[in-house]
Every structure is written in structure tokens, then in C-alpha cells.
Amino acid sequence: MGDYMETTTWWQSGIVYQIYPRSFQDSNGDGIGDLQGIISRLDYLKELGVTIMWLSPVYQSPNDDNGYDISDYLSIHPDYGTMDDMNLLIEEAGKRNIKIIMDLVINHTSDEHPWFIQSQDKNSPYRDYYIWKDKPNNWTSFFGGSAWDQIGDSYYLHLFSKKQPDLNWKNPKVMEEIQKIMHFWLKKGIAGFRCDVINIIYKTTLENGKKRFVLTGKEHYHSQEGCHEILRTLRKNVMDYYDAFTVGETVLVSVDQANDLIKPERKELDMVFSFEHMETDQINNKWFRTKFKPNKWMKVISKWQEHAHWNANYLENHDQTRSVSRFGNDKDYHDISAKMLATILFTLKGTPYIYEGQEIGMTNGDFESMEDLKDVESHRINDIAKKLHFTKKMRWKMMMRSSRDHARTPMQWNSDGGFTKGTPWIRINRNTKVINVEEQLENSHSILHFYKKLIQLRKENQVLINGSFKPIYMKKNIFIYERFNTNQSIIVICNMSKSYQKLPININGKVLLSNVNRNDFMDSLLKPYESIVIERRIES
Ligand code: TEU
Ligand code: CA
Secondary structure: OOOOOOOOOOOOOOOOOEEEEHHOOOOOOOOOOOOHHHHHHHHHHHHHHHOEEEEEOEEOOOOOOOOOOOOEEEEEEEOOOOOOHHHHHHHHHHHOOOEEEEEEEOEEOOOOOOHHHHHOOOOOHHHHHOOEOOOOOEEOOOOOOEEEEOOOEEEEEEOOOOOEEEEEEHHHHHHHHHHHHHHHHHOOOOOOEEEEEEEEEHOOOOOOOOOOOOOOHHHHHHOHHHHHHHHHHHHOOHHHHHOOEEEEEEOOHHHHHHHHHHOOOHHHOOOOOOHHOOOOEEEEEEEOOOOOOHHHHHHHHHHHHHOOOOEEEOOOOOOOOOOHHHHHOOOOOHEEEHHHHHHHHHOOOOOEEEOOOHHHHOOOOOOOOOHHHOOHHHHHHHHHHOOOOOHHHHHHHHHHHHOHHHOOOOOOOOOOOOOOOOOOOOOHHHHHHHOOOOHHHHHOHHHHHHHHHHHHHHHHHHHHHHHEEEEEEEEEEEEEEEEEEEEEEEEEEEEEEOEEOOOOOOOOOOEEEEEOOOOOOOEEEOOOHHHHHEEEOOOO
């Protein structure tokens, strides 16, 4: 499956940049990022080499989960601006050949969406837009605790927060409503959707689930046949009318389940975000973190590279902690380890996704107390852990290892921050003094410039886009793999540890890119976190 692909589409050869609007750029001093702020930074994204922008939610929302709880799919939240600002963003991005994909959050709505408000009346035509029961089953929420809450004498399902009631996808009216919303945005000129938790939207039955430590009930809603039918219908009735693509956020999928969602002949999604490489450093769930083991991680990456039809490659997003702090070393080898991780991101087979700030090596936040954290999930888990008598120290350690707020600190534009003239909605990391865009733009050896070089290298070497993938060496924290097609072979070598390591294979070839300015292999000792991209044949 990791084979060479004849042709590639614009979304397979594209470079995607994810923006978390609340934290990217504030333009009116209220401490909250907004659309005019994004417009003011389009030239920066153009210069970086971005061709597609993924916009996390900017719709009307009470922001219980920072917009992933939508109360009006067809209007822009005043925090972010107006529909005119959105139209201008689409236009100005288009002028710079940057396409925009929107976040499609259709597993649930906000409990303040008119549909849900009316659904509380048992006789309302909107009753069946949601999942109501006289008494709850034993399903638990992704954010912990029961997945049901009571209104009147009925209970409604919410797999996330209680302010995010799940839609009833067995109701054809729900399908009609969502198709209208997708046409609305595609007609505006957006180029596709990132589909939020799209593989859990169809609940086949509401029977009790097998008791589990987390996600009791998932066997009744994870990757159900009913979900595949919905995706085929949305493709046939909406997506096929536009030059647009879909990337699904698909929790807990296996390679086979992913291929069932993305193989062209299935006519469902174009690619998916899988999570296995994001779960190698945990036991059961992310709150029980374990030491990151590169060998284990690279074997997962290699499996997906070899067996998934296509990959949506990412190391960060708005739900994950910062990669240089997690997979790299933000203390002693910040610059070089960030560059090593970038080398992997841009030389793997699949579409690369950059999360805002990753291109300058932003680290986890420097939070000091729970008051600094804003994320509904972090506060919920902290409350539950408190009830389970986890000590304050243990709870804080869990937060500092896994809170999503590490990804949500304001973008670091200059040594004073540069995100807002007001008071930011969440604290800016004080290391903006030394990690910021302005300084890295001026320093040609910076992480930012290294991203530009990798993006350029990818554009100049088709083999990096659609060449086959073959693992060569995955031991001793050294990851070596080949990308090849009929007329080119590129070898990538990454030392994912802070130890000097002997190069375990003989190799000669032309060094295309190195994060330590290596030009040849006279010295076969790999430096800590060293990465090399070479164009040559391997001598066995
Ligand atoms: O995330 C779904 C999801 O997988 C995460 O919630 C993940 O399980 C969690 O962070 C693990 O800790 C999507 C969005 O990306 C996320 O921001 C939303 O909170 C969630 O859906 C609900 O819309
Ligand atoms: Ca603002």
C-alpha cells in the first residue's frame, strides 16, 4: 500500500497550516485572535510556502469548548469578526494561492443551538435531531464522567461536554441540514473540510457498553457501517460538486479502518488523521503518560507509511502538546531537535500539516496553576481526579504533561509577544523572548528557515510527495527510511536521541539537507538529534 502513486491531487501535494484563531493574531486589542489578525499574517504564510489553511472553528458559539460547540453554523462569532471579514479572508488568501478548509463539527452542536433548545420539547419537530432517553445507559464521555445529562424527565447524549449534545444521525432531517451548511460554505469558495470526530457520529444502538476505564460504549458508535453510508452520501450529494477535499479526524482507527474511509473506490473521505503515533507514550489514556520511546514511535509511523493508502501527517494540533517538548528536547537541544522532527514531517509520504507556532519551535506553556488553564477538558479531568483523591501534585503533573492548553498559548511573533496590545485570553509563554517569528526571520539558520528549506525540498522532489516508503533501520532511537520511485531515491536519517550515535549503515550520496550543516560522511558519528536528507543509492 505504501507504493508509488502515479499522480497526486493538489491536496496531496499541498502544505497545510492549521490556525487556532483564538491564539493566532489579535487585531483589535481585546486579547482574542481574530479574522483581521489572520488576514494581516497571510504574507507570512505565503512566504513560508503554505498552500492550504485549516481554520479551527470561527462560528457562533458559547465557546464552552472554544468553538467546537457551534450554536449557528452560518455565522461568524463576533470575537472573530464578521462574515465580511470571512469573505475578505477567503479572497485575500485566494490572491496568494492559499486555499482554506473549515472545521466541520457535526457529531454534536452547542446546547445553545436553536435546534437543541427546541428539541427539549418532546412534541417539537426538532426532538429527534438529538438522542434522548428516559434513562441513561453506561456510556462515558471523552471528557470523563457520564455521557448523559438530564433535562426535565429525559436524558440527552453528549460524548463530549454537557454543552455539546450529540446529533441523531439516524434522522434524515439532520443529513439535509448538514448538507445545506456544507453547500453554503463551499459556495463561498472554501476548499474543503476538516471533519471533527467524524467516525463516531453514527450510534448503531444505545445498549449499555462493555465497562471500560475510558470510553465505555465505544463499540456501539466507533467506525460503524452507518457512518460509512453517511460519508458516501455527503460525498455524492455535496463534495463531488466542488474541487474540494475532506480530512477526517478519526479517533482510535486502525490502518484497515482508515483505508475503508479513504481508499478512492470507497468514495468517502480523502484522508484521515490517525492517532496511534500520538498514543505511544501513554497507558490506556493520555492522562497516564509514559516516557517517549522513539523506537516504538517510529515503528508505528512506518506501519502507517507502508499500509495506509495516504496519510495526513502531523506532530501537533490544538489537542496535542507541543512536539519539541514531547518528542524532541526543548531544554538542551531545542533548535536541533525541532529541526529533526520537521525533517520527518516533510519527508514522510502523505500531506504534511503544520500547527501554528510549530514552525518556530514553540514549546509547552509555562503555566503556574490551574487558574492559568482554560480548557474545559483539563478542568473536567482535574475535578474528576480530585474526587478520586489524586493529590494536587499528581493532578498538576498530569496537566503539565497532557493539557491541551499547551498548544493554545498565543503565537509568539516577537520578543514581547506581538499577539495582542491587550490582555491575552491565555498567558503568553515568557520564552517568547527567545522563541519568536521576528528573530527567526532574521536568522537564516533558524527553525523557521529550516521549515522553508524542507517545504522547498518537497516541492522540488516529487519522490517526497508520492514516492514509495521503505523502512531501513529502526533501532537505538535511529530512524532511517527511503523514499523512492522509478528514477530517484532519497534516504532520510534521524537520530531521535540526545546521544552521539554511530551511523549504523554505510551510505554515500549527496547531502540535500542537514540540521548540523553536514556535507559528507567522512565523520560517521551522528550528533544528538541530527537529521540528514540524502540523494543516493545504498551499498549493502
Ligand atoms: O477532538 C476529538 C478528540 O479526539 C479529542 O477530544 C481527544 O480525544 C482529546 O483531546 C483527547 O484528550 C475533537 C476536537 O479536535 C477537539 O478540540 C474537541 O474538543 C472535540 O473534538 C469535540 O469537538
Ligand atoms: Ca481580537
